[in-house]
Amino acid sequence: MTGEVVLRTNGLVKRFGSITAVNGLDLEVRRGEVVGLLGPNGAGKSTTIGMVLGLIAPTAGSAEVLGRDVRVRREEALAGVGAMLEVTSFYPYLSGRDNLTGVALLRGGGALARVDPLLARLGLAQRGGSKFRTYSLGMRQRLGIASTLLSDPALVILDEPANGLDPAGQREIRELIRELAGENRGVLLASHLLHEVEQVCDRVLVIKKGKLIASGTIAEITRGGGSYFEIVVGDQTRAAQILRGLGVKEIRETPTGLDVVADPARGAELNRALASAGLYASAIVPRASSLEDVFMELTEPESPSASPAS
Amino acid sequence: MPWIMLGLIVLTAFLLYFLIWASVNAQLQAVKNGTIPAPAGGTAQLEQTLRMIAPDRVAQFGVGLVSGLGSVMLIVFAASHVGTEFGWGTFRTLLAHGASRTGFLVAKAASLLLYAFVFIVVGTLAAIGASYAVSAVAGISVGSGVDVAEVTRAAVKAGYIFLPYMALALAIAVWSKSAGAGIAAGLVVYFAEGIVATLLVSLNKDYAEIVNWGLSRSVSAVTRAGSSAAVPDPTASTLPDPTRAAIVLAVYCVIFLVLAYWRLRSRDVTVGG
Numbered sequence: 366m367t368g369e370v371v372l373r374t375n376g377l378v379k380r381f382g383s384i385t386a387v388n389g390l391d392l393e394v395r396r397g398e399v400v401g402l403l404g405p406n407g408a409g410k411s412t413t414i415g416m417v418l419g420l421i422a423p424t425a426g427s428a429e430v431l432g433r434d435v436r437v438r439r440e441e442a443l444a445g446v447g448a449m450l451e452v453t454s455f456y457p458y459l460s461g462r463d464n465l466t467g468v469a470l471l472r473g474g475g476a477l478a479r480v481d482p483l484l485a486r487l488g489l490a491q492r493g494g495s496k497f498r499t500y501s502l503g504m505r506q507r508l509g510i511a512s513t514l515l516s517d518p519a520l521v522i523l524d525e526p527a528n529g530l531d532p533a534g535q536r537e538i539r540e541l542i543r544e545l546a547g548e549n550r551g552v553l554l555a556s557h558l559l560h561e562v563e564q565v566c567d568r569v570l571v572i573k574k575g576k577l578i579a580s581g582t583i584a585e586i587t588r589g590g591g592s593y594f595e596i597v598v599g600d601q602t603r604a605a606q607i608l609r610g611l612g613v614k615e616i617r618e619t620p621t622g623l624d625v626v627a628d629p630a631r632g633a634e635l636n637r638a639l640a641s642a643g644l645y646a647s648a649i650v651p652r653a654s655s656l657e658d659v660f661m662e663l664t665e666p667e668s669p670s671a672s673p674a675s
Numbered sequence: 676m677p678w679i680m681l682g683l684i685v686l687t688a689f690l691l692y693f694l695i696w697a698s699v700n701a702q703l704q705a706v707k708n709g710t711i712p713a714p715a716g717g718t719a720q721l722e723q724t725l726r727m728i729a730p731d732r733v734a735q736f737g738v739g740l741v742s743g744l745g746s747v748m749l750i751v752f753a754a755s756h757v758g759t760e761f762g763w764g765t766f767r768t769l770l771a772h773g774a775s776r777t778g779f780l781v782a783k784a785a786s787l788l789l790y791a792f793v794f795i796v797v798g799t800l801a802a803i804g805a806s807y808a809v810s811a812v813a814g815i816s817v818g819s820g821v822d823v824a825e826v827t828r829a830a831v832k833a834g835y836i837f838l839p840y841m842a843l844a845l846a847i848a849v850w851s852k853s854a855g856a857g858i859a860a861g862l863v864v865y866f867a868e869g870i871v872a873t874l875l876v877s878l879n880k881d882y883a884e885i886v887n888w889g890l891s892r893s894v895s896a897v898t899r900a901g902s903s904a905a906v907p908d909p910t911a912s913t914l915p916d917p918t919r920a921a922i923v924l925a926v927y928c929v930i931f932l933v934l935a936y937w938r939l940r941s942r943d944v945t946v947g948g
Contacts, residue, residue, distance in 0.1 A: 415944065418771050419770070420771065446773075
């Protein structure tokens with residue numbers, strides 16, 4: 366991880382009255398990497414993005430883009446940022462091209478020359494002249510993404526960019542995000558689509574109630590691609606006792622049996638122990654932890670495993 | 676909306692000039708034919724009304740018409756011009772793309788000022804056009820024609836009195852993040868304050884000391900300064916000094932814009948605006 370830091374937040378805090386939406390958040394995004402920002406609804410993702418863009422004033426802490434404090438030098442800092450917010454909003458009575466032109470005029474520099482190439486890159490060349498209000502949700506998202514690239518930004522912030530896109534469109538966006546990182550830009554991606562995050566992100570930050578509860582590469586977050594067994598068995602309590610007797614520490618009850626974290630080579634041993642005790646499993650399936658599993662585990666309300674940032 | 680409003684003021688100017696002529700002319704004909712009895716003072720008042728159509732009365736009648744309709748239309752326009760940015764979420768988009776809040780407000784205020792100027796110019800030209808067209812149809816003598824200097828003075832005053840109401844509508848739209856609230860508040864103040872002020876002064880002239888610091892009485896004072904009014908006002912003698920009234924209106928503009936600026940600067944922009 367050697368690229369220049371394009372985004373850094375230092376102890377970012379935001380309180381709305383008695384509610385703490387973001388609580389001491391430290392994060393970094395470097396050039397050439399895609400960082401996923403994950404969290405359940407209300408975790409503070411959009412508030413964090415709002416503070417990075419100077420839309421929301423932090424209660425404490427700071428956000429820096431390319432070393433410039435957003436609160437102190439907002440316009441300079443945002444010159445290096447392209448951001449697409451969760452709800453893509455443009456003037457409904459203007460065409461997609463005119464909306465982009467408006468943003469390009471605001472951006473200055475060579476942004477005007479990028480309007481048509483970006484429409485083409487995002488697959489909107491044919492509909493560039495149509496009014497924004499006639500666009501489908503997917504087209505609106507594409508236009509939003511196009512607008513982020515007008516200023517040739519060092520940092521691209523995408524909040525739920527695949528909303529409303531069909532599978533082919535989602536795939537295109539994933540490829541585009543990787544291309545952006547390949548162009549030496551830093552990308553901060555907030556998404557609910559965990560498989561999307563899993564496929565495109567170099568690092569993931571998981572926040573819950575405004576606090577960073579986990580961070581690292583996908584492999585680190587999923588415990589090195591850690592594996593477990595899904596065991597379908599009747600008497601879960603007795604089965605768990607027997608497996609604990611074998612030294613298995615992580616056991617979780619499921620509606621159909623148990624999820625048991627153990628070396629994949631121990632499948633036969635577990636089966637034999639259960640069968641010896643008269644508990645016949647109807648299935649013992651080796652599984653690999655996915656980001657979704659870890660995310661659910663980390664963010665479920667009463668999860669005891671929600672530990673401080675790693 | 677801007678083009679529609681310009682079209683509406685042109686259309687309305689022609690329509691009202693025509694309707695006044697058609698209505699008054701029909702009454703005059705009916706009186707002549709004996710279909711209806713003549714009014715107590717003869718037909719002089721009807722003929723006087725008909726004279727309002729003449730080009731030499733555009734400064735009083737035509738510009739007054741544009742001013743009255745324009746105030747309402749520009750309140751609607753000012754509130755919509757700002758409020759829709761919050762409703763559509765485009766204010767948030769602009770900020771996310773690096774626009775400054777100060778720049779946003781300055782651009783909005785400047786474009787409203789420009790639009791008010793264009794509106795009063797187009798409206799006044801429409802009134803002049805309607806006056807000549809209907810006078811020709813009605814066979815009314817154009818006499819000395821339009822007094823350009825007088826019409827210009829009246830138009831400048833009309834444009835000036837739009838501004839505080841537009842600034843008020845803008846401020847309310849910024850505070851409420853809603854075009855509807857800006858329109859409603861602007862129209863309520865425009866109509867209700869004038870009625871309340873007139874009623875209070877009619878009850879007791881001493882109340883003028885208070886209500887003369889309001890918008891409507893200051894607007895009346897500016898409008899009537901140096902010109903004969905199209906509509907008589909029994910409380911006109913208690914109106915404030917026109918210069919003071921003009922200053923009061925300017926101060927209101929500044930206050931409304933400062934309030935809008937302060938709110939816009941300090942607000943967290945979440946969903947929409």
